[in-house]
Amino acid sequence: MTLASSKADESGTTAKIFGYFTPLTLLVYLVMPHGYLLDFATSYMLKDQLHASATEVSTFRLLTAIPVYLSVVFGLTRDLWSPLGMRDRGYFLIFAPVTAAVFAWMAFAQLTYTGLFIGMLLVMFFWRFVAAGQWALLALVGQEKLMSGRLSALWNIVASIPYIAGALASGWIAEHLPPRQTFIMMAVLSLLTFFFAFWKPKSVFGHAYDQPQAKGSDLIGDIRRLLGHRAIYPAVLIMFMFQFSPGSNTPLQFYLTNQLHASDAVYTDYYAIFAVAFIPVFFVYGWLCKRMSLRALLWIGTIITIPQMMPLAFVDSAQTALWLALPIGMMGGVAAGAYYDLAMRSCPPGLQGTLMMLVDGMYLLSYRGGDLVGAKIYSSSPTHGFLYCALATTAVYALILPVILLIPKDLIATADGEANPRVEQEMLAEIAATSPT
Numbered sequence: 001m002t003l004a005s006s007k008a009d010e011s012g013t014t015a016k017i018f019g020y021f022t023p024l025t026l027l028v029y030l031v032m033p034h035g036y037l038l039d040f041a042t043s044y045m046l047k048d049q050l051h052a053s054a055t056e057v058s059t060f061r062l063l064t065a066i067p068v069y070l071s072v073v074f075g076l077t078r079d080l081w082s083p084l085g086m087r088d089r090g091y092f093l094i095f096a097p098v099t100a101a102v103f104a105w106m107a108f109a110q111l112t113y114t115g116l117f118i119g120m121l122l123v124m125f126f127w128r129f130v131a132a133g134q135w136a137l138l139a140l141v142g143q144e145k146l147m148s149g150r151l152s153a154l155w156n157i158v159a160s161i162p163y164i165a166g167a168l169a170s171g172w173i174a175e176h177l178p179p180r181q182t183f184i185m186m187a188v189l190s191l192l193t194f195f196f197a198f199w200k201p202k203s204v205f206g207h208a209y210d211q212p213q214a215k216g217s218d219l220i221g222d223i224r225r226l227l228g229h230r231a232i233y234p235a236v237l238i239m240f241m242f243q244f245s246p247g248s249n250t251p252l253q254f255y256l257t258n259q260l261h262a263s264d265a266v267y268t269d270y271y272a273i274f275a276v277a278f279i280p281v282f283f284v285y286g287w288l289c290k291r292m293s294l295r296a297l298l299w300i301g302t303i304i305t306i307p308q309m310m311p312l313a314f315v316d317s318a319q320t321a322l323w324l325a326l327p328i329g330m331m332g333g334v335a336a337g338a339y340y341d342l343a344m345r346s347c348p349p350g351l352q353g354t355l356m357m358l359v360d361g362m363y364l365l366s367y368r369g370g371d372l373v374g375a376k377i378y379s380s381s382p383t384h385g386f387l388y389c390a391l392a393t394t395a396v397y398a399l400i401l402p403v404i405l406l407i408p409k410d411l412i413a414t415a416d417g418e419a420n421p422r423v424e425q426e427m428l429a430e431i432a433a434t435s436p437t
Contacts, residue, residue, distance in 0.1 A: 014147065016203035021138060021151065022158050027193045028134045029162040031099065031186060033123045034065055034364055037166030040268060041173050041182050042120060043253070049179075050113050058250045058375045060113075061368055064120040067128050068364040075357025078132040079216055079350060087209060088133035092197030095129040096190050102126065103187035107180045123186075128357075130193060135360060136353030139344045141204060143213045143352070148344035149289025149416030152337050156282045163275045168268060212424075215431050216350025225430060231346040232355055234406040238339055239359050241403070243366040244396045246374025247309055247389030254378070255315075255386050262318035273325035281333025288334075294341055294412040298404050301335035306397045308332050313390040345411055349427050 029035050039061070046052040046060055067074075083090030106119035138155060142148035173182055208214065216222055226232065256262045256270070288297060308331040311324045347355045370393075377392065378385035410422045 013145075013203050014150070016201060017141060017145065017147075017151075018154055020199070020201050020204045021141075021154060024134055024196060025138075025155055025158040026161060027189065027196060028131060029159045030165075031127060031189045031193065032131070032162070033120055033127055034061075034068060035162050035166060037162055037169065038182075038186060040166055040271075041179075042116060043250075044173075045111065045116065045179055046113070049111065050116075052113070054250050054254045054375050054379065055372075058368075058372045060117065061250075062372050064117060064124055065364050065368050066121070067125040069361050071128060071132070071357035071361030071364075072354055074128040074132045075136065075353035075355065076222065076351075078129070078136050078353035078357075079222060080219060088137045089197045089200065091129045091133035092193055095126050096194040096197070099123050099126045099130070100187040100190035100194070103183045103190060107183035107187065111179050119183075127190075131360065132353045132357050135356035137204070137208075139347050139352040139356050140208060140214055142344040143347060144208065144211050146417050146419065149294070149337070149341045150286050152340040152344060153282045153286030153289065155340065156285075156333075156336055157279055160275050160279055160282070164272050166268075168272045172265075212428060212431060213347075213349050213352075217431075222351055222354070225348050226351055226354055229346075229348040229351075229430070231408050231411050232348070232358070234403050235339075235343045235346040235355070236359055236362050238400055238403050239343065240362040240366045241396050241400050242305075242335065242339055243363050244370040245309060245367070245393045246370045246377055247312060247386055247393060249367070249371040249374065251371075251374045251378035251386060251389055252312070252321075256318055256321060260315075260318050260321075266318045266322065270321050270325045273322060274329040277326045277329025278333045278336065281330050282337055285334055285337035289337070289341060289416040291415060293415055294338060294345065295404075295407075295409070297334060297338040298342065298407075298412065299401075301333075301338045302397070302400050302404065305332045305335040306400075307394060308397065309390045309393040313387045315386075341416070342407070342412065349431050 030037060033039070043057050043061070046057050052060065078088070078091065083094055086093065102119060102122045106115070106123075109115050109119070138151055139148070142151040217225060252270070253267045256267050285297070308328055311328055312321065315321045315324065343356060343359045344352075373392075374389045377388050381388065410420065410426075414420045
């Protein structure tokens with residue numbers, strides 16, 4: 001086989017892998033209960049129909065996401081249990097229709113704070129199994145094919161689409177669609193994920209679960225390997241710190257709509273522009289990750305993103321916020337790509353679901369916790385509350401830099417697609433040391 005034909009085969013396989021994960025990621029994140037589409041819609045239900053305060057809305061978001069904070073349990077379940085003997089596809093087949101049933105119940109129940117809380121808590125719980133299958137499969141293929149950087153870029157691009165659609169549509173939905181129709185729409189999307197699970201392309205599933213990266217142990221062995229895997233700690237901590245942004249959610253919503261007297265649509269338009277701004281940078285990351293080591297990308301991305309939130313401290317009109325959304329979003333693109341790239345590389349063999357769900361749980365715990373802290377900071381000072389939120393975010397981002405030094409050097413020494421014999425040897429030694437006898 002010539003070098004040209006080898007590259008052509010690799011390119012064809014990569015395209016097929018992208019062709020599978022693109023619609024899967026899109027469906028998973030359209031339904032994701034804490035995604036912009038449903039999260040914004042329910043926040044408007046709370047604010048406009050149930051007359052909840054800023055603190056009540058942020059508390060609702062914080063508490064209904066409890067299953068997400070416990071995502072590591074769902075990830076470990078995925079790594080140990082193969083429903084219907086189908087591994088990740090089994091989770092899509094079982095839990096997507098169960099989630100649809102909960103949405104159907106919410107659609108025909110009376111809208112109350114308690115009912116909305118219970119319904120959101122249930123869909124958060126059941127959809128965690130679907131997310132565990134999607135995340136674990138993505139990370140496993142990323143490790144086996146040496147394409148964690150490109151899959152990180154793909155995931156970030158595709159996952160941005162539901163956020164953009166949600167940001168653009170949620171304001172319109174809040175004004176024109178009753179809650180019943182919103183929940184019926186979510187039920188239909190859940191069922192589409194169920195039907196998607198019948199597709200099993202060879203490029204993704206061909207021997208995927210037979211490779212060393214997929215080899216786990218028993219429960220005790222897996223827990224020991226997870227706790228002893230040094231790479232997981234900085235990966236989880238960095239994601240937690242990156243998402244701690246006290247001014248970017250409820251405080252910004254109330255600042256724009258209450259203090260600056262903007263419409264609800266301005267807040268969602270801001271987030272649409274913010275999310276769109278990431279996408280071209282993710283494409284750049286997909287190109288850079290094959291040409292630069294992950295270590296370099298981590299440093300570059302973090303330094304760029306440190307002052308990301310400070311421009312919002314000088315917002316004095318809704319129009320200014322919309323203009324600033326573009327550069328603010330672009331400043332975080334390289335960091336986001338690098339942090340998810342790091343998470344995929346950091347997965348212990350056979351524990352892709354556990355670590356990726358742990359990262360996902362820390363992501364939302366930090367996001368919701370930062371939102372609650374931000375709401376309290378914002379409420380503490382009518383004049384300077386938002387400035388204090390931006391300063392807190394900047395300080396936390398700056399502290400990511402010393403955490404990068406804690407990452408095992410070999411893990412981030414190579415570019416995407418480059419073999420790393422030392423990491424492979426460590427992986428095989430880890431499997432041998434903890435395999436059940």
